[in-house]
Amino acid sequence: MHEDIILQHEIEQWLYKESELLDQLNFDGWYELLSEEISYTMPLRINQMEKSKPDYSEATLLFDDDSTTLKLRIDRMKTDMAWAELPPSRTRRNVSNVKIKEVSENEVAVHSNLLLYRSRSTDTTADLISGERKDVLRKENGDWKLVSRWFLADQTSLGTRNLAIFV
């Protein structure tokens, strides 16, 4: 039990740290948290009647990234022409309901909720991206690294002008 609490604390702190780096636009710092083998995907939420079927499609991915393409996205932010985030949005990532689902020797599978607030330009209306994350973290050389992120938004039609931000 004691070990469970320590692990829960460690993983939660990792997720908060990750949010802080993204909210502070420290993308290089964020990239350091990723495993080279990262799979970073966002399937499409759909309206489905039958509860037996998943209400999302993994055939359509809104993010379909690995370490190479995530690096491209980050390098793009450093050009002075990445207009979608120039000037940058203010973002606030609220991570909650952190549930450790599986623990193996050096990996944990963790589910959490994300409520991402985005304030863009002079907009007075808030963009909210709400959804569930399914992550896998792996201990690499003593540090937790993100091996897999799967994010499913709650909206079928996103109420934000683009996904120029990370989820």
Add this chain to the structure above:
Amino acid sequence: MTTTSTKQVPRLDEMTRSELIQYLKDTVKPEEGLIPSYIFSHPKVYELEMEKIFLKDWLFVAHKSEIPNIGDFVTREMGGQSVIVTHGADGEIHVLLNVCTHRGMKLCRMDNGNQKNFTCPYHGFNFKNTGDLIGIPFQKVVYGETMDKSKMGLKEIRHDVYADLIFATLNSEAVSLEEFLGDIKWYLDLAFNRAEMEVVGLPQKWNVDGTWKLGSDNTISDSYHTLVSHGSIAKLGLVPTGDYSKYGYQIYTGNGHGLNLGMPNPDGFAFPESLIDEYKERLNEDQYDILKQMKNMIVCVSPNIMILISSMDLKGQKISHTSLRIWKPTGPDSMEISSWMLVEKNATEEWKRLSEQAFTLTFGASGIFEQDDTENFTDITQNSKSPYHLQENIVFNYTMGMHQEPVEDFVGPGIVYKDKFNEANSRAFFRNWLDQITAE
């Protein structure tokens, strides 16, 4: 102390319909390259657009590959109206008004699926996927012999198919789809008839506080913005630097349809080599010759479709991707973008996978190309809402390329300009738009 001014802000909302139409004719001057700001957000202009364009034109609703089996359906919106596109039990495609004929409830609230019947959530009227009404709860008790079910089927919307694209129109008097599309078909062949194409998954959707027209305007003529709006992509080395986006042709084929064709492709053939036989079989010689040289192609089918073939270098491989999106108006100053990705059905799994990844990286909601466009669409639209723009009749400059003459030696149909840095297609688009919304 008060400041007085004799300047009046034109009150479009107080004008009669014919005064408004006259005002539009007086202020929108496409041939002079003068497009006034107010048209990008004024509610009265939007009312005209909905009535005279979106209730009149042929609109894209689905690709045939989305409903391959009997019973398959997708729900879509056209002209502010939800429709169900079905592969009916009779083997035919149906486009059905998603409104129960009894009391108006939205019949189907799913994005897609496979069903024989649709049952209304309100009172349980039951319709076949062909639209026929087949069941009414307690019919004998509540209607006796007075209800004729054969007259109560779902309203079938007129539709037709070209290049596996299912179009529908809310206008029973519209010209045929064939005539509406005209010569743009030659180019649609390159996008959707070059091989058997299939939609990957479902369309992704997101919302932008910008007018739908800026999407079409950008699609039909604007290769010039690539240098700056998408400058970051060249800086990353994904596309060449400098004026690469200039090379090729700008083509207008009538009825508000046109394209920018980027060629030649310095990287060589951007499509799967394994499908060359299929391409040659399905395209004519001239079309195949264009495909061989294509770097990219951006097609606008009026009013609000964008079709894109784009090629790039990703992970040391040259790869192309094909997509279709619609700029769906959701208000005078807002739209929902829906984006479909398509791929050659007979390509290798490896090629499909890389094409999908290239598409998602560069286009769609998170695309590093596409995301920068939404800034332009939003801020132009929001600027245009100021009454000052009406008071001063602020107009934007669409005169680029007015000194150019079309060329005669291009193999495809249309009015063709050499090089893509030109606003001729926008002038033609807004002429067509103006004629439509000012039609009596």
